Amino acid sequence: MPKNKKTEWQVGDPTISIVGDQFCNPYPMDLMVKRKVQSFSKDNYQVFDPSGNLLLQIDGQAWGINHKRVMTDPAGFTILTMRQKGMTLKNKWEVHGGESKEREDLLFTVHQSMAVSLKTSVDVFLAENNNVMNSNTCDFHASGGYSNISFKVFKSDALIAGVGVTHKFTWGSFCKGKCNFRVRVNPEVDYALIIALLVMVDDNEN
Template identity: 50%
Template sequence: MANSAWGYGVPMISVVGDSFCVPYTMEITVKKRIQGFSKAHYDVFDSSGNLLLQIDGSVWKISKKRVMRDPTGIPLLTLKQTICNFGQSAKWRKVWTVHPGENSDDILFRVEERNPVQLKTRLDVFLPDNDNKKAGDFYVTGSFASLSFKAYKDKSPIAQVHHSYSWGSFCKGRESFKVRVQPEVDYSFIMALLVILEENEN
């Protein structure tokens, strides 16, 4: 995975919490598995194999919901999907709201699908204090076909994802991602974006 222009000394990007920002590049492994016929589960590990985060939720539902937990099982975030129509001429698009904990109505950020009919997915990310409905604070691009995703702040990449995909693992309901998160970037925020993009792609 190529190095980006993002480097040391840049302002911290803390969305979920400062404790998820570290002063060095994070090399993370994300393992996804389908449990039975009803649940998707993600495990997030650091480069030493320590469990950092867990994300789970039901697979076969129209409105998806995913809960991110710490290694002890305490809920950190809830990711909720709705499908909205933006105007009479607009297509139906997927929108996710991300909330702290498991039962809060507060919104940490919102993720909108730019255009549902496109080869390369783009998701725009809006923080609560963003009054500009067209320009997000962050955006994510990628596609399942290209097996790689990137997250950006303005035009600077803040995280890159490589999808280690094979037909054998896919048929067994298992997938693996390698993620590089730039220094001082909230890795739990990046994991939430990765799960949302992956769920939209699927």
């Protein structure tokens, strides 16, 4: 008989800290993500806790040759930088701590799982994982995105974030280029990592 597989990261499970311990909480977090389109090729994201406190901001181009996203804290301090590498069928991103481009500051890389798919799916490899060509060795896997109204991140068989993405849609907000949605992050999971993955998956869809 096959062993029962764990399906969701829970209280008491090991902490998943990739960007920083300060982004991990011992309880589930429901984050409000606000996305605003500023121009044809530029938009930004703001992330709030349930009390309405600003936690993170993500700025940058939605697409382009030098595609880059920068995540900052409420004071404007750069937490990480996401850079898309080239224009290929299978998108690849490199994520560094702060504003760095140096190899020693690499946090993780993100590779699109399939070149053509109805749902965007990516594999995530931590900096110390060198076997990036073998999708079976990825550290995390994410799929879905904003337009799919679904977003999930897994570590092996365990769901660690993204029970669902629920749009709060009005015609007024749509005409202004504003969209809001919620993401649930499980206990002990780095929410900065989860938000970075959501943004990159969303950009890959676009």
